Amino acid sequence: MSDLRVENLQLNFGAVQALDGISFDVAEGEFFCLLGPSASGKTSTLRAISGLESLTAGSVHFAGGDVTEAPVQGRGMSMIFQTFALYPHLSVEANLAHPLRRDGVASSEVKKRVGEVAELLRVTHTLKRKPGTLSGGEQQRVAIGRAIVRRPKLLLLDEPLTNLDAKLRHDMRAEFKRLHRELGMTMLYATPDQLEALTMGERVGVIRDGKVVAIGPPRDLYQAPSDTYVAQMVGSPPINFLQTKASSDNQVTLPFLDQPLIAPGAKSGQPVTLGLRPHDIALASSGGAPLRFNAKIHLTEPLGDVTVIDVAAQEAQMKMVLREEVAAKYSVGDAIEIAFDPTDIHIFDQASGARLGAGAQS
Ligand SMILES: Nc1ncnc2c1ncn2[C@@H]1O[C@H](COP(=O)(O)OP(=O)(O)O)[C@@H](O)[C@H]1O
Ligand SMILES: [Mg+2]
Structure with a gap:
């Protein structure tokens, strides 16, 4: 009631x-x-x-x-x-x-x-x-x-x-x-x-x-x-946003990925915002997450039990979170291979901000 x-x-x-x-x-x-x-x-x-x-x-x-x-x-x-x-x-x-x-x-x-x-x-x-x-x-x-x-x-x-x-x-x-x-x-x-x-x-x-x-x-x-x-009000550290355009209907490409992503609802040429939460980015070596890419570490922010790591993949900047004992092996300037699951990608229309859906592997 x-x-x-x-x-x-x-x-x-x-x-x-x-x-x-x-x-x-x-x-x-x-x-x-x-x-x-x-x-x-x-x-x-x-x-x-x-x-x-x-x-x-x-x-x-x-x-x-x-x-x-x-x-x-x-x-x-x-x-x-x-x-x-x-x-x-x-x-x-x-x-x-x-x-x-x-x-x-x-x-x-x-x-x-x-x-x-x-x-x-x-x-x-x-x-x-x-x-x-x-x-x-x-x-x-x-x-x-x-x-x-x-x-x-x-x-x-x-x-x-x-x-x-x-x-x-x-x-x-x-x-x-x-x-x-x-x-x-x-x-x-x-x-x-x-x-x-x-x-x-x-x-x-x-x-x-x-x-x-x-x-x-x-x-x-x-x-x-x-x-x-x-998306940015909920979750900490805040969700990473990547701005791009749909390369064709239901599909986006990102410069640092060697394969396109399925983006349900996106129309060819439509500006879209992709959201990826720091907690949904993993080390490629930990297995599991299918999409891999190379990045470089810009900044590390130890918070005690976890460390927030700022990485750059070509032009794209994003934050990820690693357990402290894992993060301790890395320093600023290091190359790092990271990975995510395309179903963890949130797809939004760039103009209105409205959610279109979740990503998928092509
Ligand atoms: N007594 C008031 N006189 C004039 N403007 C006010 C007054 N109280 C609130 N506002 C305005 O109304 C809006 C909402 O304020 P408020 O409800 O206090 O927001 P919040 O609690 O989320 O910070 C703000 O732009 C604020 O400046
Ligand atoms: Mg108030």
């Missing part, structure tokens, strides 16, 4: 069109991520859903009713912002209690609920302290606690990890999954970080210039991106 359904959200700030027809729905209990770069309309979407912005057009349906005109407080939603926005002069306990006291909840009940939420978020040891004495991660947990203490049916999260350091972000991703599991709450999570969206989202909506341009489970977006925008 769909818990939240937004249709054709339009929102203008003067001449700026922040939302240009946002539509998607989120199932009850689902963890849904909105993924898009800065200024694509993520915050505006969440604010519109929570009732903080009045829409130019469109509707918001939630828990079986139309809430487009409903007041913010009555919607049964709660929002967590990128900045933690805790009250600095109040103790953690008072911060957590605040939304309940505002609702007039009885003191004994407030104490019980604050205790439960503090346990859940593992901040019980900080209850008597002021937010300023807490670490960034603890502050964010308190902010989450404050958002869920009223037991909202929908939690809206706006880049809640952006201001935390890398290690904490990693821990908090696992934490959000745990919370989602334990609370069974519907979650709508906005982020510019594909790693967050792909690791946490049961489904991901990719947002571009105030529109949702693709929706699907992470695996589908990764394996069959609907256009070049989605």
Whole structure:
């Protein structure tokens, strides 16, 4: 059952069109991520859903009713912002209690609920302290606690990890999954970080210039991106793009390959973009992948367990990923024979960016 359904959200700030027809729905209990770069309309979407912005057009349906005109407080939603926005002069306990006291909840009940939420978020040891004495991660947990203490049916999260350091972000991703599991709450999570969206989202909506341009489970977006925008938003390091033209109907040639590729749907002479993910490029010596070519190493970027290697094959530049112990055998300037499977090639129309299909061996 769909818990939240937004249709054709339009929102203008003067001449700026922040939302240009946002539509998607989120199932009850689902963890849904909105993924898009800065200024694509993520915050505006969440604010519109929570009732903080009045829409130019469109509707918001939630828990079986139309809430487009409903007041913010009555919607049964709660929002967590990128900045933690805790009250600095109040103790953690008072911060957590605040939304309940505002609702007039009885003191004994407030104490019980604050205790439960503090346990859940593992901040019980900080209850008597002021937010300023807490670490960034603890502050964010308190902010989450404050958002869920009223037991909202929908939690809206706006880049809640952006201001935390890398290690904490990693821990908090696992934490959000745990919370989602334990609370069974519907979650709508906005982020510019594909790693967050792909690791946490049961489904991901990719947002571009105030529109949702693709929706699907992470695996589908990764394996069959609907256009070049989605292809480069999903996957790290980003997908390699090679620009070429179809040499004849359903066929492309690449200067560094000695045989053409089957490119279903490409018309003779049509400019096409070929996409090949760094993880889909292998060493020719590892066997398996049928199309081989020679390249030269330009740059190596060790990341610990893996190394990203920039290679050039004639004019074409691309990145590949090797396990660290394999990469250690290579240096900048070395020749390298690499290989890929033509079915891992994504073919897009260059002009529109739309996906035409996957490659095949000729
Ligand atoms: N209060 C505002 N006044 C004017 N323009 C705004 C306001 N809020 C957002 N915008 C504009 O709307 C667009 C979408 O912004 P936003 O929803 O904040 O994107 P995101 O959260 O994805 O970074 C941007 O171009 C932004 O500059
Ligand atoms: Mg934002």
